[in-house]
Amino acid sequence: MRFAEDYPVGSSFELGSHIVTAEEITRFATQYDPQPYHLSEAEGQQSAFGGLIASGWNTAAIWMSLYVRAMLEDSSVEGSPGVDELRWLTPVRPGDELFGHVEVAGMVPSLTRRDVLTLRKKGWLTRGDGETVMSLVLHSRFTRRPSAN
């Protein structure tokens, strides 16, 4: 079991990668973000983006999927109060392989529960060519290792 103390400030982790497909982009967008340039290559080509691009929310969710699978299994995480500075830096297109990264940037005690620490994590996605396509700051609550209470 991994507790708050197992994610020390300054540590960083590679989260693996995910290849984005046109099918994923259009499926996500049809339900959650039906703007023309997320729905088809043809509509994307008529837009300022010159082709089909992923919804920024889809890109953020891809980072989350890599983070959860690499970092949260058998952990003491108890949800998140939120995210800051979510930035979509360059469009994500079909065929892009996105690599997830995370760095523990800070840790503060919960104001309401002595057994909980809130971790501040900087997360980002890079493409195969090294360009960063998205970044964010995720706050998340973890209980402390019981022996440390």
Next chain:
Amino acid sequence: MRFAEDYPVGSSFELGSHIVTAEEITRFATQYDPQPYHLSEAEGQQSAFGGLIASGWNTAAIWMSLYVRAMLEDSSVEGSPGVDELRWLTPVRPGDELFGHVEVAGMVPSLTRRDVLTLRKKGWLTRGDGETVMSLVLHSRFTRRPSAN
């Protein structure tokens, strides 16, 4: 066609509502956020949340879906540089009806394109009982009405 000038600072809009189902929560989570309390009622009951709750990214995407359908059709929107202050204020559970809201909080000229304004919009979701479950600040680019150039 709606241009940047059609979303004046201080104006606010009701975006309609969406009823969250257990099926949507688990389907989204299976792909993007497979933490136990997002995957089944049984696992949720064993967690600090006392039942199945939606991924925060699912909740944000629901707000986006209401916003896009109510506000962006036939608009000059050209994507978003990002989001700030995304806050998950209370868990979202199956059966919750979420009502979308948005208020135009600010507008600044693009630094790089004379024909584009960046709008800052405060968005939030309330439940049927009036409680706010999520809020965010979305930045988005719109081209100006051509006659205004």
